[in-house]
Amino acid sequence: MTADRNAHDRLSPELLFPSPRPEVESLHAYSAPLEGRRQMLRLDFNENTIGPSPKVVEALRAIPADHIAIYPEYDGLKEAVVANLGLPLQPDQVGLFNGVDAAIHAIFHAYGDRGETLLTTTPTFGYYTPCAQMQGMAIEAIPYEGEGFAFPLERIRNALQGAPRLLLICNPNNPTGTRLAPERILELAAAAPQTLVVVDELYEAFTGDSLLPLADFSALPNLLVLRSLAKTAGLAGLRIGFTIGHAAVVDRISRVTGPYDINSFAVTAAFAALNDQAYVDDYVAEVIQARAWMAEQLRAAGVRHHLEGGNYLLIWPQGDPAAVDQALREAGILVRAMTGKPLIDGSLRVSIGTLEQMQRFWAAYRRIEAIPA
Template identity: 30%
Template sequence: MAVTLRAEIAALPPYRQGRAAAAEAFKLSSNENPRPPHPAILAAIAESSLNRYPDGAATALRTRLAERAGVPVDEVHAGAGSVSILAQLVQAAAGPGDEVVYPWRSFEAYPLLVTVAGATSVQVPNLPGGRHDLGAMAAAITDRTRVILVCTPNNPTSTLVTAAEFAAFMAKVPPTVLVVLDEAYFEFVTDPHAVNGFTELQNYANLVVLRTFSKAFGLAGLRIGWAVGPAYILDAARSAAIPLAVTEPAQRAALAALEVEAELREGVDELIERRARVFEGLTAAGWTVPEPHGNFVWFAAGDDTAAVAALLEEDGIIGRVFAGEGIRISIGEEASVDRLLASAARVVQTLPGAVENARLG
């Protein structure tokens, strides 16, 4: 006789990590920063006391981040990646009978986190082109809505929310509903019209902003993210957190990364320039892809997704496949650019219908 589990949890597919790549291929499936860690970060990690527990409050790091954001330290929270903080926020605000509204497609962890909390997902389809339909998201709010998730740049479509769009949206959100602005890819945004969560915090008492060290700072393997928002909301998230989840190596690495941020930003600028070349090359080859604002691009290949992914893989390009919808391709090493563009051009010749799907998507 088997152990009785929660049926909704047992039915959930586990989170799938981006596929690994063979030695001769490029792993562009996980939105990782291709640059190796900065020597200062490695040196900081080496000083960790692995036989001792970490500072569970991440005091030094939160103090530094509070200075950066211009807020009191109790309005900053650190977690084992921004997704762990998101899980804590959802659990703190929503439970059985409650609803969490979010765009779809978006970050695939969203439905998992909502279900684990016992709440109900309300998925609002994106607009053609992959942008959030904020009007429809606002219209989806009911008296059961407890949390709304906004992802900008959106993962996996790489589209963004402008400041004007966010203001119009927030004007329709009741102040009792928690809005989480997921800005994991904020450092890759160059559009001057894009929303900046830190600027918006002063305008909305029901807003929490998520950032991470995984992408621009290149610390994905150490799992460390942070949030800024009202202290009482973050206190509730801290109560829902697994104790001591943010390790000392992660805290030390994040502090070191902030010290060498100017150098790390040079790497971000390189990825942004590389992203522009990828976007231009894909467009020239005949693809219609949303203008990318994260460190990735989106192929809306629809029913041809599996076939497109197979052709890309034949050429040594491993992307993140969303069956029947599309493929997310991270901006990787410089050497990956020409191979990706050549492979994408081959797809146009081999599967012209896939290009048409992308245009319609």
């Protein structure tokens, strides 16, 4: 017995548990440095920087204790999303998910298969790639073009001729802010009926050029839009996101999720947030104002930056980016280093908050970089 135990102890760790699929073995877990952020000015993850509507907080506090003990109910939530959008959609065209990350995972689970191809751009949101890898998909990531990070429209058009399984466009793109006109996206979807064209519109509110008002999902059933209440309504901590598209596609994606993926608190908060669009609109307007102010300061100071869409910008420090990042952290301000990202290595992504918050950031950044007044 002792000899057998000693022999077991000498086995390599890989032999002590069942082997996962080869695709999983080659993955690295998607992780982000989310600890120790609560007392800081959080300009690192493009979140709402002031919190949700007071009506959301009031609704959460009013949840009866016995409701915590029962599974969540979703009656009316899809209808509330449709009403908030104000578009001729049906409730079965809306899918409910535990954040857009879960929706993205479900899309790949439902439609991605080994040997098929994900077509996307680079740099873009980092979660698309591991979702494709876990399905054994090939990835064709086409770089944005030039110093202005223009969308590589012709190269995407050409790549669609190979009938990739999925085309994923973040619009406006995170982290470059690149925007593609809705009409061009509709053209891409029409030209590739065998490709599911997924448009990630999490930051659309800050640019105002959604394709939803133009989309006819009956004519383009291969088109799917992602939306969230994280960036605008301040519900990132509760995790709730939506897919909007043809009912049959939404149904297939919903089939690969759990029966109660969205918790009761998120449902309650979503109803309250959707019913207080004025609060969201006011916050978005304040961010747009602060974004314009920030761009003016950067231009006047001659600081290299890129700002096109979304509630974020890219900035290239004169000093060592890691040192600037750390100095900002020590000043109580968090930004996101783009270290190793194609085309934008050496930059910092800075989320845009309120005017007061951006004034605080700019004062700290000027001091760190010794930018004269």
